[in-house]
Amino acid sequence: MPAERAGRYRPDHGKGARHRQVRDANGAGPALDLRVLGCALALALPASGAAGDSAGDSGGDPLRIATWDPGLTRDGPGLLLRDIRAGDEQVLAAAQVIATAAPDVILLTGIDWDHDALALAAFSGLLGDAGHPMPHHFTARPNSGMATGLDLDGDGRRGGAGDAQGFGRFSGQNGMAILSRLPLGPAVDHSDVLWRDLPGNLMPDGTSPEVAAIQRLSSTAHWDVAVQTPDGPLHLLAWAATPPVFDGPEDRNGRRNHDEAAFWLHHLPEAPFVLIGNINLDLVDGEGRPEALHALLDHAADPAPRGAWQPPQDGANAGHRGDPALDTAEFASDGPGNLRVDYILPARTLAVAGSGVLWPAPEDPLAEAVAMASNHRLVWVDLAPGAQMAVRTDD
Numbered sequence: 001m002p003a004e005r006a007g008r009y010r011p012d013h014g015k016g017a018r019h020r021q022v023r024d025a026n027g028a029g030p031a032l033d034l035r036v037l038g039c040a041l042a043l044a045l046p047a048s049g050a051a052g053d054s055a056g057d058s059g060g061d062p063l064r065i066a067t068w069d070p071g072l073t074r075d076g077p078g079l080l081l082r083d084i085r086a087g088d089e090q091v092l093a094a095a096q097v098i099a100t101a102a103p104d105v106i107l108l109t110g111i112d113w114d115h116d117a118l119a120l121a122a123f124s125g126l127l128g129d130a131g132h133p134m135p136h137h138f139t140a141r142p143n144s145g146m147a148t149g150l151d152l153d154g155d156g157r158r159g160g161a162g163d164a165q166g167f168g169r170f171s172g173q174n175g176m177a178i179l180s181r182l183p184l185g186p187a188v189d190h191s192d193v194l195w196r197d198l199p200g201n202l203m204p205d206g207t208s209p210e211v212a213a214i215q216r217l218s219s220t221a222h223w224d225v226a227v228q229t230p231d232g233p234l235h236l237l238a239w240a241a242t243p244p245v246f247d248g249p250e251d252r253n254g255r256r257n258h259d260e261a262a263f264w265l266h267h268l269p270e271a272p273f274v275l276i277g278n279i280n281l282d283l284v285d286g287e288g289r290p291e292a293l294h295a296l297l298d299h300a301a302d303p304a305p306r307g308a309w310q311p312p313q314d315g316a317n318a319g320h321r322g323d324p325a326l327d328t329a330e331f332a333s334d335g336p337g338n339l340r341v342d343y344i345l346p347a348r349t350l351a352v353a354g355s356g357v358l359w360p361a362p363e364d365p366l367a368e369a370v371a372m373a374s375n376h377r378l379v380w381v382d383l384a385p386g387a388q389m390a391v392r393t394d395d
Helices: 034-043 079-085 089-101 118-129 252-266 291-296 315-319 367-373
Strands: 018-020 063-068 105-111 136-138 175-180 184-189 222-229 232-240 273-278 342-346 352-357 379-383
Touching: 063 089, 063 273, 063 342, 079 089, 079 118, 089 118, 089 367, 105 118, 105 232, 105 273, 118 136, 118 175, 136 184, 175 222, 175 232, 222 252, 232 252, 252 291, 342 379
Parallel strands: 063 105, 232 273
Antiparallel strands: 018 184, 063 379, 105 175, 136 175, 184 222, 222 232, 273 342, 352 379
């Protein structure tokens, strides 16, 4: 990885199918507000070998992998690009958070897609302005907002957000993207796989043949994107699943959420990999079917990233059984409460040097930007450098 590196945020309590072209997008974005830039650079604390103390004598910098839903979605096509160019405060806050975390590669699970990736290129320009260039990009059209022509949600009308392949008011709403300091590719997009074609799928028995013939498994996308590290390719197995709620007794969303994770049980590469994304499933306090995620943990390790601070555990949080330090998203205390829904799960052959959830205390100068950007919190895992990129041998 590059020898030069912006400082990294270290909370006090952090611990150690279809092939698509991958493009480098170096288009300049709008100038970041100097006050925001100054704050971002001031908050970029010096790295000390790694984000966790366990990497002190491993030699070289660790590889920082991150995932986050930055809230870069809008109510109509083209509006995100408009806001990026206008220097919208929420957009600038998202750029500040990423620049401060300083990942080598990050999966964004909440960013609107457009055909020419203009919004992604413009947002990448903001990161460069903030001192953390990530010139290598990958994105592809997601299933969210992709019209089906059918009444999938049963409301008697066609063309609504619930009738798309994945919930969305327009094609590309709330899609995914990968930004990297390192070259990317090759990439394989599995997002057109039909739900019915997944072995052992849990598609509801009452699904009509007309729906089964067109319904894709991915609510957003499933990608296998290789990151070209100095130690060899590392496969990012990326997805953003539907939440296992907002349905009826048939548990359609819960079943689909399960199967979106189960997909990877049939597509683990014979190479180093990281399962990464918004899995939308809290194994302790959330609703859903955890069997597929548990099965994936037979092949991948859970570094259990922890935040440095957690909000008061009142309301729904008071009844939770899980460790609140593991939570990655802030939801209404009179609803589900805070949950762990964003994950980075490295293959068991990989050595983890550190991990964390970027959830600063209210008095931390970064707290305002984190809260302004999104209700999700950035999750990062540092992989130790060296010979960890060996061929997988666990099966």
